[in-house]
Amino acid sequence: MKNRLLLFPVLSLVILSLSMVTAAEAAYKKEYKMSVVVGPKLPWGAGATKFTELVREKTGGRINIKVYTSSSLMAGKQTNEFLIHRQGVADFCFASTINWSTTIKPLNLFNLPFFFPDYKALDAVTQGETGKKIALLLKKKGVTLLAWGENGFREITNSKHAITKPEDMKGLKIRVVGTPLFIDTMKALGANPVNMNWGDAQVAFQQGVVDGQENPVVGVEIPVKIWQFHKYATIWHYVIDPLMLTVNNKVMESFSAEDQKIIQEAALEAAGEQLTTVRKGLIAPDLSALKILENNGMKVTVLDQAMRNSFKSKTLGVYQKWVPKIGEELVKSAEQAIAAT
Ligand code: X2X
Numbered sequence: 001m002k003n004r005l006l007l008f009p010v011l012s013l014v015i016l017s018l019s020m021v022t023a024a025e026a027a028y029k030k031e032y033k034m035s036v037v038v039g040p041k042l043p044w045g046a047g048a049t050k051f052t053e054l055v056r057e058k059t060g061g062r063i064n065i066k067v068y069t070s071s072s073l074m075a076g077k078q079t080n081e082f083l084i085h086r087q088g089v090a091d092f093c094f095a096s097t098i099n100w101s102t103t104i105k106p107l108n109l110f111n112l113p114f115f116f117p118d119y120k121a122l123d124a125v126t127q128g129e130t131g132k133k134i135a136l137l138l139k140k141k142g143v144t145l146l147a148w149g150e151n152g153f154r155e156i157t158n159s160k161h162a163i164t165k166p167e168d169m170k171g172l173k174i175r176v177v178g179t180p181l182f183i184d185t186m187k188a189l190g191a192n193p194v195n196m197n198w199g200d201a202q203v204a205f206q207q208g209v210v211d212g213q214e215n216p217v218v219g220v221e222i223p224v225k226i227w228q229f230h231k232y233a234t235i236w237h238y239v240i241d242p243l244m245l246t247v248n249n250k251v252m253e254s255f256s257a258e259d260q261k262i263i264q265e266a267a268l269e270a271a272g273e274q275l276t277t278v279r280k281g282l283i284a285p286d287l288s289a290l291k292i293l294e295n296n297g298m299k300v301t302v303l304d305q306a307m308r309n310s311f312k313s314k315t316l317g318v319y320q321k322w323v324p325k326i327g328e329e330l331v332k333s334a335e336q337a338i339a340a341t
Contacts, residue, residue: 027254032065035073035081035090037099037198042223044243045069047149047274048094051245054266059259065092076199079103079178086142091251093143094271095244096151102179106137108326109334111181112319113188114312116153116240116338117305119279124337126242133330138244144252146267149243150275152216152282156238157230160211162301164234166190166314175201175210184318185238189311205229216241218289219278227296235290235302236311245271 036048045067052065073090074080082100085093101107109115109130116122125131126148135145156163158172169189176182178195186193194210202224204210212230215221219241221233245267252260281289293300303311323331 028062029091030064032063032091032251033073033089034065034067034092034094035071035085036067036069036094037071037078037081037096038069038220040067040069043219043274043277044094044149044151047243047245047270047277050273051092051094051266051270054270055263058262058266063255063259063263070199071197076197078197082141082143085246085248088248088250091248093244093246094149095246096241097244098177098179098182098239098241100244101181104137104141105325106134106327106330108179108181108322109134109330110240110242111179111185112322112326112331113185113238113315114236114308115319115334117237117308119283120341121338122150122240122242124341125334128337130330130333130337133333138246139249142249143246144249145244145246146264147245147271148275149245149271150219150278151241151243152219152278153235153237154214154239154241155217155221155233155235156212156214157221157226157233157298158212159208159230160232162232162234162299163236164301164303164307166311173209173211175204175213181318181322182239184321185315188315188318214238216278217293218280218282222289222292225296227293227298231298233290233293233298233300235300236308237303238311243271243274 034048034052036045038044040046040049048067052067055063055065071078074084078099079102081090081093081095082103084090097107097110101111131148138145156174160172161168163169166189169191172191174186174191174193175196176186176193178197183193183195196204201213205213206229247263252263255263281287290300
C-alpha cells in the first residue's frame with residue numbers, strides 16, 4: 001500500500017522529466033550551420049571542423065554543427081558573412097575581422113596598416129580590455145564572440161619583382177578583399193588594387209589577371225601553393241588578420257547552461273589550437289615556414305622595422321582617415337595595450 005502510494009508521484013515525476021527532455025530537445029535544431037570563407041584544408045577551415053567535432057563529442061551528439069566552407073552560405077560574397085550570421089542563416093562562424101569590417105566599422109582596427117608590430121601586440125589587444133570592448137560591441141549586434149583564432153599577419157606576394165621599399169609597389173595590380181580600407185592602403189602605396197572574392201581570386205592568380213595578393217604565409221599562402229603563381233614574397237606584417245569564433249546570440253540562448261559551457265570550452269580549445277598552428281615557423285628562431293617558400297623557388301624579403309616605417313609613413317593618411325570611423329576610443333585603447341607590451 002505504502003509502495004503504491006509512492007508510485008503515483010514517482011511516475012508523474014518520470015513523465016514530467018521525460019516531457020522536459022523532449023521539449024528541450026525539440027528546441028534544438030537537427031543541424032546547425034557554421035560559415036567559413038575558405039576551404040576545409042586550410043588551418044582556418046580545419047579549425048572550424050575541429051570545433052564542430054569537439055561539440056558533437058562533448059554533447060553526445062545533442063548539438064550537430066555542419067561546416068559550410070568556401071563562402072557557400074553567402075554565394076561566394078565573403079563580405080556578406082556578418083549579415084547572414086545576424087539573420088541566423090549561419091548559426092556559427094569562424095570569421096576574419098576583415099570580412100566583417102565593411103558592416104562593423106570598428107573591426108577596421110585590425111586593418112590599420114602597420115599598426116600591430118608583432119604577435120605580442122596582437123595578443124595584448126585581443127586578450128585585454130580592447131578585446132572585451134569588441135566582444136561587447138558584437139554582442140549588441142547579435143553575436144557572441146567565443147574565442148579568437150588567427151589567419152595571421154598578411155604578407156604580400158607578386159609575380160613581377162621583389163618589394164623592399166614603397167616605390168616597388170608602384171602600378172602593381174594587387175587583389176584585395178572588397179573592403180574600402182584595403183583599397184585606401186594599396187592606393188597610398190601607389191599600387192593598383194582590385195577587389196575580388198577569395199573564390200575568384202584563386203582563378204585570377206592562375207590566369208595572371210593580377211600581379212599580386214596579400215595573405216598569411218602558413219594560413220593561406222603555403223596551403224594554396226602561392227609559388228605556382230608568384231615568385232616574390234615580402235614579409236612586411238602590414239596587417240594582422242585575427243579570426244573570431246562566434247555564435248548567433250539567439251542560438252546560444254536556446255542551449256542549456258551545460259551546453260553553453262561545452263560550446264564555450266570547445267571554441268577556446270579549437271581556436272587556440274588553430275592559432276598555434278598558424279604561428280608555427282614564423283617566429284624566430286624557427287622560420288621554417290619562410291624556408292618552405294624559398295625551397296619552392298620564391299625570393300623572400302623580410303623587412304626590418306626601419307623598412308616597415310618607410311611603408312608606414314606612406315600610409316599615415318589612411319590611419320588619419322580611418323581612426324574616426326573605427327572610433328577614437330577603441331584605437332586609443334589598442335594603442336595603450338600595444339605600448340605596454
Ligand atoms: O580573402 C582573403 O584574402 C582571405 C581568405 O584571407 C579572407 O577571407 C580575409
